[in-house]
Amino acid sequence: MPRGPDVTSELEIKRSRFITWLRRVDDEAAARALLAEARDAYPDARHHCSAWVIAVPDAQPLWHSSDDGEPSGTAGRPMLDVLVGSGLTDVAVVVVRYFGGTLLGTGGLVRAYSDAVASALALAPRVRLVPSALWTVLLPHAEAGRVESELRARGVVVHDVAYVAEGVRLTVADNDREGLGALVASLTRGAAVLEPAGRTVSEVPEFLGPGDDEG
Template structure:
């Protein structure tokens, strides 16, 4: 399984102005509903004098259906939260929350104008959002001799394998490896140890790969 999510870290912020109304878009990684709602609370605290704090989020719940929510927060129904959610859907990102704070500029934008303004505000934040590709990969352990451990670890890294842990014992060194392709991993380890070491599966792990802007 793999999907795209915002990278963890600080909030992404983007601002636009439409007919003197100021729109401040905030976007954050949210791995559950509480984290998504926390962004709304933080936006209200950071911009207490704004008239609207509209929001939308998409969160994957392990073993259950994806949760999607939106709020117009006082704007005409369907003009803010749902358009924001549609933009998030179109981005392909999951586990993402967005809030758009609006300072009214004195000129009414109309239904279509509001839909465009809130949609474009979220699009502006998405354009500068760092992203990661999330994968569930297999975990494996393999025991090698102390004399071979450094060489084997270096060769695994050189061949694109992920070594997540190195534990030194009295007689051997246990390497914990993460791999999406278990058959390839077993083959690589066999070739590096002349068949003396055989990786054993131990479970799964979630791995995040940061993407370049062009990815």
């Protein structure tokens, strides 16, 4: 079953309806799925314009835009420009237009499609990607619950809890090696030590406060 957009908004400009679907996506297939769902949901609309920005490891992001029958450069590209200007990646947007009978002109279309995407972005929750080092610590079963609780209470991100024959292995994310090591030593009376376990990327929610620039 189609799951619909993560965020939706609607504008009416000179009797034309602009319905915007916005979704976080992991790859181009997911972005195209959003477009297909919008076409299915609004089969009688004249235009289903789209744009997306998808991160590619060790390469430039994948950019896409489509005017879907609107005059060239008046829909998809302005939509893409708003996405790129927001600084977000891994996001797809579709703007469905029902023509209201009044021509908007080239400039009017550019403004309408740009405003449609901006209105949806203003409603979208955002996260900041924070690279972090991963560490493991092996604890006795009797101590693991207490130590895990203390770590969480101090803001340490616990990524995994694994029960093994030797005890409980916690995997935590933190970039302060010395501070985390000292904390673990204090909580275990020096009985446990950190072992490096690679790196990860954590998501930290971002909140736009009064006066913040939404891009």
